Amino acid sequence: MHNQGDAQMLMGKAVVISGASSGIxxxxALEITKQGGIPxxxxxxxxxxxxxLLEVHKSMPDAQCYEVDLTDDKELDNLSKQLQKNFGEIDMLIxxxxxFAMGTVEAEPVERLDWQYQTNVRAPYLLTQYLLPSLRRQQGQIVFVNSTAGLAAKAGLSQYAASKAALKSIADALREEVNQYGIRVLSVYPGRTASPMxxxxxxxxxxxxxxxRLMQPSDVAEVIVHALCMPRTAEVTDITVRPMAKLHG
Ligand SMILES: NC(=O)c1ccc[n+]([C@@H]2O[C@H](COP(=O)([O-])OP(=O)(O)OC[C@H]3O[C@@H](n4cnc5c(N)ncnc54)[C@H](OP(=O)(O)O)[C@@H]3O)[C@@H](O)[C@H]2O)c1
Structure with missing residues (x-):
């Protein structure tokens, strides 16, 4: 999928990946490693x-992992300091x-909305804010893994869909703000993907x-890495990717 010129785009780049312990x-993380990036x-x-990390270290010994609860502002602050100490600059943030929670507006407690807002909206906003100075210096790239639910809400998904629609808005506004510094911003909207979630x-x-029968996490990862490797004359802004086999009922 990637030609040699494209692959250079990731070679030796420090790539921060949240949610790296599971699924997408x-x-x-594994796909970035394959292309020579440092996760x-x-x-x-x-x-x-x-x-x-053990898996990644087989070909990328400089990779690191960080135990962070993204809903804790103090931990995010510490993380950004650690990253600066260990890597100097950050090139990409994914x-x-x-x-995810499911339930009707009638029944689902508002605390569940707060929980999804904290993780799906507030955390990526704040982590982006912390790393933006470095990403600016590096003319970096930012990817938000969104969801098809963020584009079209369905019954039972009001809270999750609202959090993802908010994430789309943040990505869209951010793109307008940082394009001028050479930063590319991508939102990816996967459909059902095989994962613990x-x-x-x-x-x-x-x-x-x-x-x-579902889309595989590696399918989504390939799409993301392909977009990251696009020539700098182009910017991919939004990608919807869904499973080929459809669920019924
Ligand atoms: N799977 C799908 O069908 C699908 C479809 C569309 C969109 N998505 C989106 O794709 C992304 C990845 O989903 P997935 O299916 O790969 O889910 P997953 O397997 O459940 O993984 C979720 C990841 O998020 C991390 N996480 C959650 N809360 C966190 C917190 N407070 N602090 C730090 N890390 C936290 C988890 O790490 P720890 O538990 O180690 O903290 C885990 O690595 C999500 O944004 C999801 O909304 C998924």
Whole structure:
């Protein structure tokens, strides 16, 4: 998929990836590594992150992992200091971390909305703010992993869809603000992707889970890395990617 000129785009670049302990974020970390980037893996479950790091270290010994709860402002502040100390500059930031809840407006407690707002909206906003000075110096790239739900809300998804629609707005406004510094901003809208989150969604919907029929995290990761490697004369702003096989009922 990537020609040699494209691959140079990632070679030796420091790439911060939130949600790297699982699903799409983990796949992105592995794909970035394949293309010569240096992943900085972020998540709360340090033991799981360490397993991903072990995999990454086989070809990228400079990669690091960081135990961070993205909803804790102090931890984000510490993280940005650690990243600066360990890497100097950051070239790319890929927001993959996210949480999901399902329920009607009538029944779903507002605390669940707060929880999704904290993780899906506030955390990527603040992490971007912390890393923007470096990304500016590097003419870097920022990716927001959104969701098709962020483009069209469905019954039972008011909270999650609202958080993702807000994330789209942040990405769109940010793009307008930072394009002038040579920073590219991409939103990716995946459909159902095989991951622990999607397995939990199947359970909530009383569906049997067949991961092989869904889009794979590596499919999403490939799309992201391909966009990151586009020549600097172009900017991909939005990508919708969905499973080829459709669920029924
Ligand atoms: N799977 C799908 O069908 C699908 C479809 C469309 C969009 N998406 C979006 O794609 C992204 C990745 O989803 P996924 O399916 O890969 O989910 P996943 O397997 O559940 O992974 C979610 C990741 O987010 C991290 N995370 C959650 N809360 C965090 C917090 N407070 N602090 C730090 N890290 C946190 C988790 O790490 P720790 O638990 O280690 O902290 C984990 O690595 C999400 O934004 C999701 O909304 C998924």
């Amino acid at each position: 974020g983990r796949a992105v 900085c893996l972020i998540g709360r479950r340090i033991e799981v992150l360490k397993d991903v 927001h993959c971390a996210g949480v 999607q397995e939990a969604i199947h359970e909530m919907e009383n569906r049997s889970y067949d991961s092989a």
